Amino acid sequence: MADYIGGTVNERLARNVYEVDEGNSHIEVNQEIARRTGTGKLLVRVCPAHVYSEEPDGTISVEYAACLECGTCLAVAAPGALKWHYPEGAMGIMYREG
Amino acid sequence: MSDDNYDFDVIVIGGGVAGSVSAYLLARAGHEVLLIERGVEPGTKNLSGGVFYCRVMQQIFPDFLAVAPIERRITRNALSFLNPTSFVNVDYWDARLADPVNAVTVLRAKFDPWLAEQCEAAGVTVMPGVKVDALITEGDQYVGVRAGEDELRCRVIVAADGANSFISQNAGIRDPEPTHNLAVGVKSVIRLGEDEVRNRFNLTGDEGVAYAVVGDCTQSVAGGGFLYTNRDSVSIGVVLRLDDLAAKGRTSSDVHDHFLSHPAIKPFLEGGELMEYGCHLVAEGGQKMQHDLVRGGLVVIGDAAGFTLNTGFTVRGMDLAAGSAQAAATAIDKALRSGDLSEAGLQEYVKQYEASFVGKDMATYAKAPEFLETPEMYGQIGELLADVLHGVYNLDLTPRKRLLPTAMAALKKSKLTIRRLIRIGLRAVRAL
Ligand SMILES: Cc1cc2nc3c(=O)[nH]c(=O)nc-3n(C[C@H](O)[C@H](O)[C@H](O)COP(=O)(O)OP(=O)(O)OC[C@H]3O[C@@H](n4cnc5c(N)ncnc54)[C@H](O)[C@@H]3O)c2cc1C
Ligand code: SF4
Secondary structure (H helix, E strand, C coil): CCHCCCCCCHHHCCEEEEEEECCCCCECCCCCHHHHHCCHHHHHHHHCCCEEEEECCEEEEHHHCCCCCCCCCHHHCCCCCEEECCCCCCCCCEECCC | CCCCCCCCCEEEECCHHHHHHHHHHHHHHCCCCCEEEECCCCCCCCCCCEEECHHHHHHHCCCCCHHCCCEEEEEEEEEEEEECEEEEEEEECCCCEECCCCCCECCCHHHHHHHHHHHCCCCCEECCCCCCCEEEEECEECCCCEEEEEEEEEEEEECCCCCCHHHHHHHCCCCCCCHHHEEEEEEEEEECCHHHHHHCCCCCEEEEEEEEEEEEHHHCCEEEEEEEECCCCEEEEEEEHHHHHHHHHHCCHHHHHHHHHHHCHHHCCCCCEEEEEEEEEEECHHHHHCCCEEEEEEEEEEHHHHHECCCCEEEEEEHHHHHHHHHHHHHHEEEEEEHCCCCCCCHHHHHHHCHHHHHHHHCCCCCHHHHHCHHHCCCHHHHHHHHHHHHHHHCCCCCCCCHHHHHHHHHCCCCCCHHHHHHHHHHHHHHH
């Protein structure tokens, strides 16, 4: 991969500035509905920040601290599969370019 | 509500272009305005492709071009068809686009703080780092906002909270948007250095170029790519319609990486340094998203009201955000003066934006979203163009054919039929 891309998505995000709200995730997956509706696999694909990943047992794990707060996951999720809201004020991503 | 039962005349939710412009204009008109922004500073949550069609800003801030943090003046526009092994461009430079200036590039994390400063100078109370959780109602009237434990009361609320529009959704005013009205933009800002930007893009001084790209950049997902020049960096990325991204089984970051690695794009970026990787939602539904924008004591503006236009040639949202803010400020000023803050009183906002360039352009391009659903736009059209040009330029010692037979041969090779091509052409003419 070309250098200017900045490596893996995780490596790119490491250059961003975040104010992480430790211990207070703004994302919650309903595993049962996510699995039944296929939302789980969809979240893994659509999220540009790779916040979601599928574990070998099929559960979806969430790296909420990496979230860029676009709202894509919530827009595509089946009803009930995902609870997602903006992080608390002043928390989360801090773009410096935009 | 008794007259002194409020903290501000107006509370604006969201310090993006829409929110800040409305707050600025209302403060200038003499009202007490509070601007609440969830980011630690305005701009820290915001991301745009970056081409601001800025005449409206020059109207509001006469010295805009001299004092605003702008990156480059856009004098060259390229409409690009990208295929796996070819790149066809309609590349248009015009000195008339420099004088008067028509468009500039901006980076929102630098631009929005400037806008907020203008607000403060005009007397707006800017409150960053606070997220509005809910609206407060009294009967049919919206009378304030709740943020955590705090409640703040006002006479009018402006919801300028961006494409997710959670404020209106959570209040039950607007339904969640269907995914075919939404797209996700995935973007990188790559630093090249000022001289390199000029050299690679053939630019002079502070002039800049904007490429709007369709085709292989999105790997057949409905949407497009963009490549815009900043002072010493480029903004590059893809915009992917959510329903089609889901349907085509693609991974959003892979599509972004595919575009940036394309052999026709790579030479622009090589040696550059990634400054930021980000993403943001885009409202893509056009005019049909303008519903439920007024309630008693409440108006919805900017992206939250779906004021974005993607015509394939240009992506516009910031100018429409500013224009809808102007319309809202005019209407709210009138309502505050007359005292009629009911839904009927604030309907003036709709009249104002419909009469302005905002409503007119949304109406003109009402069919653009449907046109951009034409699947051939994301592959076959670009390939046909490249095949025609290949026939023209590939002088391989076989006898030349005239342009028309060359084009017919290319068409025959393509999956497109003349009838289909004519139909697409007619739809384009009607929609754009
Ligand atoms: C990839 C991409 C490319 C684009 N390219 C272009 C382009 O080239 N040209 C163009 O003109 N437009 C472009 N757009 C569209 C443009 O960015 C938007 O139309 C514009 O930013 C809308 O401005 P806004 O003020 O309505 O919303 P936003 O800029 O999104 O501002 C909303 C603000 O509200 C704040 N907020 C949200 N909820 C709350 C809350 N509960 N409490 C407090 N604050 C809150 C947010 O933090 C944010 O500051 C692009 C968009 C994307 C994503
Ligand atoms: S909001 Fe965007 S970045 Fe955050 S988890 Fe959802 S899709 Fe990923």
